[in-house]
Amino acid sequence: MEATARFTEDFLRRPVLEVARELLGACLVSDVGGVRCAGVIVETEAYGGIDDPASHACTRAGVTVRNRAMFGPPGRAYVYRSYGIHWCVNVVTGPDGLGQAVLCRGLMPLEGEEVMSERRAGRRPLAAGPGRLAQALGITDVLYGHDLSEPPLALVPGWRVPDTDVVVTGRIGIRVGADRPYRFYVRGRPGVSRAGRNTNL
DNA sequence: ATACCGATGGACT
DNA sequence: GTCCATCGGTATA
Numbered sequence: 001m002e003a004t005a006r007f008t009e010d011f012l013r014r015p016v017l018e019v020a021r022e023l024l025g026a027c028l029v030s031d032v033g034g035v036r037c038a039g040v041i042v043e044t045e046a047y048g049g050i051d052d053p054a055s056h057a058c059t060r061a062g063v064t065v066r067n068r069a070m071f072g073p074p075g076r077a078y079v080y081r082s083y084g085i086h087w088c089v090n091v092v093t094g095p096d097g098l099g100q101a102v103l104c105r106g107l108m109p110l111e112g113e114e115v116m117s118e119r120r121a122g123r124r125p126l127a128a129g130p131g132r133l134a135q136a137l138g139i140t141d142v143l144y145g146h147d148l149s150e151p152p153l154a155l156v157p158g159w160r161v162p163d164t165d166v167v168v169t170g171r172i173g174i175r176v177g178a179d180r181p182y183r184f185y186v187r188g189r190p191g192v193s194r195a196g197r198n199t200n201l
Numbered sequence: 202a203t204a205c206c207g208a209t210g211g212a213c214t
Numbered sequence: 215g216t217c218c219a220t221c222g223g224t225a226t227a
Contacts, residue, residue, distance in 0.1 A: 045208070047208070054208070055208085056208075056223090059223085059224070059225095060224080060225080061223090061224070061225090064223075064224085065223090066222080066223060066224090067223095080208080080222090080223095081221075081222065081223095082207075082208065082209055082210095083206095083207065083209050083210080083219080083220065083221080084207095084219080084220040084221030084222065085209070085210075085219070085220060085221080086209055086210070088208065088209085090208085103208055105208085123210090123211080129209070129210065130208070130209075131209050131210060132209090132210075171208070172208080172209095173207080173208055173209065174207080174208055175207090193209095
């Protein structure tokens with residue numbers, strides 16, 4: 001991985017299912033608070049915008065204060081609070097205005113595990129699950145709408161993950177649209193959350 | 202004004 | 215496996 005490597009706008013504008021698959025193996029590099037930590041994304045979920053009933057972009061109100069980042073340019077962070085407790089981070093993708101985004105659900109730590117462990121108060125796993133991932137990387141609503149091509153949170157190309165290592169399942173923790181095969185994870189890697197169904201559809 | 206319900210994680214059995 | 219803290223966003227009145 002080179003320091004100058006970037007995902008292109010063309011890549012980020014591709015349909016959300018393709019981007020969710022291709023973001024497996026990508027790296028998230030955090031410099032939040034001036035301390036560096038990084039890891040490889042090993043689990044993602046696609047949220048398909050206004051036509052996906054499970055997506056935060058799918059509301060009667062249309063664009064709201066909460067979801068407006070999803071309708072902006074791709075490559076930005078959509079950060080939301082879950083259950084009033086956790087922060088979760090998405091990469092906005094797809095053509096402008098569709099409200100598509102990829103939820104980062106699992107990270108395999110590569111660097112700065114001590115920092116992550118501090119932020120996680122010593123709890124394990126470090127970054128398996130969207131709330132844990134965000135906490136380990138120091139992600140909060142301060143990064144809402146942040147351009148992920150820049151510090152303090154950067155998304156950069158990393159490993160190539162062959163199709164034979166990719167498992168596709170339904171999404172976790174939702175009811176409507178849960179059966180859509182929109183979850184992707186890398187088989188056998190630490191950092192993959194196991195909240196239920198890790199099986200093929 | 203207020204009711205409902207999570208894109209969850211941690212503690213516990 | 216089960217239970218539940220905790221609160222913002224949306225819908226409804």
